Structure formats: structure tokens, C-alpha cells
Amino acid sequence: MCWAFDFGKRGFSLRYILLILMLVFPNAKLNLGLYITSQRPDGFRNLESVFVPLPWTDALEVVSAAETTLSLTGIPIPGEPSTNLCLRAYELLKADFTLPPVHLHLHKVVPIGAGLGGGSGDAAFALRALNELFELALPPETLEAYARRLGSDCAFFVRNKPVFAYEKGDVFEDISLNLTDTACKVVYPNMHISTAEAYARVQPRTPRHDLRAALVQPVETWRETISNDFEDALTPYYPVLGEIKQALYAAGAAYASLSGSGSAVYGLFPGQEQPPLMQLPAAYQVWDGRL
Ligand SMILES: C[C@](O)(CO)[C@H](O)COP(=O)(O)OP(=O)(O)OC[C@H]1O[C@@H](n2ccc(N)nc2=O)[C@H](O)[C@@H]1O
Ligand SMILES: Nc1ncnc2c1ncn2[C@@H]1O[C@H](COP(=O)(O)OP(=O)(O)OP(=O)(O)O)[C@@H](O)[C@H]1O
Numbered sequence: 001m002c003w004a005f006d007f008g009k010r011g012f013s014l015r016y017i018l019l020i021l022m023l024v025f026p027n028a029k030l031n032l033g034l035y036i037t038s039q040r041p042d043g044f045r046n047l048e049s050v051f052v053p054l055p056w057t058d059a060l061e062v063v064s065a066a067e068t069t070l071s072l073t074g075i076p077i078p079g080e081p082s083t084n085l086c087l088r089a090y091e092l093l094k095a096d097f098t099l100p101p102v103h104l105h106l107h108k109v110v111p112i113g114a115g116l117g118g119g120s121g122d123a124a125f126a127l128r129a130l131n132e133l134f135e136l137a138l139p140p141e142t143l144e145a146y147a148r149r150l151g152s153d154c155a156f157f158v159r160n161k162p163v164f165a166y167e168k169g170d171v172f173e174d175i176s177l178n179l180t181d182t183a184c185k186v187v188y189p190n191m192h193i194s195t196a197e198a199y200a201r202v203q204p205r206t207p208r209h210d211l212r213a214a215l216v217q218p219v220e221t222w223r224e225t226i227s228n229d230f231e232d233a234l235t236p237y238y239p240v241l242g243e244i245k246q247a248l249y250a251a252g253a254a255y256a257s258l259s260g261s262g263s264a265v266y267g268l269f270p271g272q273e274q275p276p277l278m279q280l281p282a283a284y285q286v287w288d289g290r291l
Pocket of ligand 2: 084106115119122
């Protein structure tokens with residue numbers, strides 16, 4: 001926001017120029033366990049999973065402009081910019097509210113086709129930023145309803161806190177997790193796995209464990225109880241997923257798993273300040289930190 005002084009022909013006047021700008025950092029997510037439980041009549045699958053925010057972030061700037069445009073930097077995003085989820089989020093709200101034009105700039109950092117929900121986070125953060133900037137005063141439930149229309153993973157990023165997710169992965173129950181003092185390493189083998197392809201390879205089945213009950217036990221027990229149904233289905237086609245998981249266990253992870261439909265694989269290292277250094281192929285991207 002800024003003030004401008006105008007000493008034009010009509011004498012002194014004080015003009016108020018409203019420059020609206022917001023910078024947000026859409027984060028990624030990890031799935032702690034993922035069970036694909038049944039086929040739905042709408043063609044989607046019902047699932048059970050626990051979602052946690054992963055602080056691996058993009059940067060998204062929203063600024064008032066003469067016309068609506070999108071610019072992109074960072075990792076190239078497949079597909080036409082007009083189909084970018086940030087623009088689709090803007091168009092969705094614009095259909096129901098009087099929104100001025102905006103320029104959106106997305107700097108893409110989170111790997112794509114990784115099961116980290118990178119695009120979904122961008123979409124939800126765009127909705128949240130527009131809601132705040134233009135004082136739409138939409139409550140989280142309403143933002144979640146808009147987010148669901150953009151993708152199954154999007155609604156999670158509205159409240160952006162650990163939840164037990166079910167149905168399409170877009171209906172939530174609060175969950176309390178204790179991951180303090182747990183270091184995390186996420187490895188992306190520079191390989192894009194399509195979510196639709198991944199779902200097509202999985203046969204729905206009843207979960208073998210109650211995820212909520214298993215997750216309150218120490219992380220060291222999760223290896224025996226918690227799994228991701230995509231892992232068994234995809235590893236025969238992408239053996240590198242199994243190799244990364246084994247490497248994380250060899251490095252001392254208490255629990256390692258594929259996130260979502262892959263291809264990112266993460267390891268959890270309770271009681272450690274930093275995840276251990278690992279020798280990985282130079283092309284792989286690695287995120288080290290804490291959840
Ligand atoms: C694998 C997860 O990341 C787990 O959190 C998500 O389920 C994926 O969510 P997403 O990327 O937002 O997926 P969407 O864009 O909604 O759907 C992409 C495709 O995945 C399949 N899909 C997705 C979600 C779901 N519950 N059942 C499905 O069968 C559908 O074939 C759909 O056409
Ligand atoms: N802002 C965006 N960032 C990333 N991908 C986007 C974006 N907007 C649209 N897309 C499309 O979405 C596809 C992948 O989305 P995304 O990054 O969410 O997949 P993912 O990492 O596999 O996550 P998940 O399957 O867990 O939702 C890309 O191929 C791209 O065409």
C-alpha cells in the first residue's frame with residue numbers, strides 16, 4: 001500500500017493508491033500410511049491416510065494488476081500455463097466474487113509427480129491468499145469446498161495441519177502426532193509418476209491396520225504396521241523406489257515409505273538433529289529437515 005502526492009493542474013490533491021501484494025510459500029505434504037480401500041461410483045477411490053505438512057516450499061506472489069496474468073520460474077511445469085492450478089484457483093473464485101485482475105508469479109521448487117502434493121498446495125495457497133487480499137472472509141470450510149473442486153489433495157492445504165484423511169482424501173479428522181525430535185529426509189529420484197497411472201495399478205482392499213491407532217505408537221513400530229498401498233503396486237515397475245527405501249533404512253531410518261503415489265520416498269529419524277548424509281545419485285533431489 002502507498003500514498004502518492006499529485007501536484008497536477010487541479011492543484012494539490014492527495015491520492016490514495018492501493019497496491020495490493022501478497023507473498024506466500026505453499027508447502028508440500030507427506031502421507032504417513034496410505035490405504036486404498038474401495039472403488040467409488042464417481043471413478044475415484046476411497047482412501048485412508050494421514051497427511052502432514054512438509055516444509056519444502058514454492059513461492060507464490062499475488063499482486064493487483066491491469067490484467068490477469070501468470071509468470072513462472074523455477075522447475076518447468078508440464079502443461080499449458082493457462083491450466084496452472086494457481087490460475088484455476090483464481091478463476092474459480094472469480095466466477096462467484098467480484099475480483100480485480102491480478103498478476104500471479106509462481107516460483108516452482110517442489111518436485112512434480114512426486115506424491116508431495118506440490119500443485120495442490122499452490123492451488124490452496126492461491127485460494128487462501130485471494131481470500132485474504134480481497135477480504136472475501138470465506139471460512140475454512142468454504143475454502144475447502146472450493147479446493148476440492150481443484151483436486152483431491154488440495155483441501156488439506158487449507159488448514160495445513162496433520163489430519164487423518166478419508167473418502168477421496170479430502171475429508172478430514174484431526175489427529176495428534178508426536179514427531180518432535182524427528183529428522184526427515186525426502187528423496188526425489190527425478191522421475192515423474194502420474195497419479196492416475198498409479199491409481200490404475202492398485203487393487204482396493206481393506207486396510208490391514210488401523211492407521212490412527214498405529215500412528216500413536218513409537219515411530220520404530222511403524223515399519224511393522226503402516227504401509228502405502230502404492231508402494232507394492234509401483235515398485236515392480238520402478239525398482240528405484242525400493243532401492244531408495246532400503247538405502248534410508250540402511251542409513252538408520254526408523255521408518256521409510258513412498259509418499260502418496262510417488263515417486264518421492266522419505267525416511268524418519270527419531271532422536272536425530274539432522275538426517276544422516278547419504279550417497280545418492282547426483283540427479284536426485286533431497287530435502288533434509290524436520291516436519
Ligand atoms: C495420491 C494422493 O496424493 C494421496 O494424497 C492423492 O490421492 C492424489 O490427489 P490429486 O493429485 O489431487 O489427484 P486428483 O487430481 O484429484 O486426481 C487425479 C487422478 O487420480 C485418481 N484418483 C485421485 C484421488 C482419489 N481419491 N482417487 C483416484 O482414483 C483419478 O484417476 C484422478 O483422475
Ligand atoms: N502449480 C502447479 N505445480 C505443479 N503442477 C501443476 C501446477 N499446476 C498444474 N499442475 C499440473 O499438475 C500435475 C502434477 O501435480 P502435483 O505436483 O500435485 O503432483 P504430485 O507431486 O504427484 O502430487 P500429488 O499426486 O500428491 O497431488 C503436473 O503434471 C502439472 O501438469
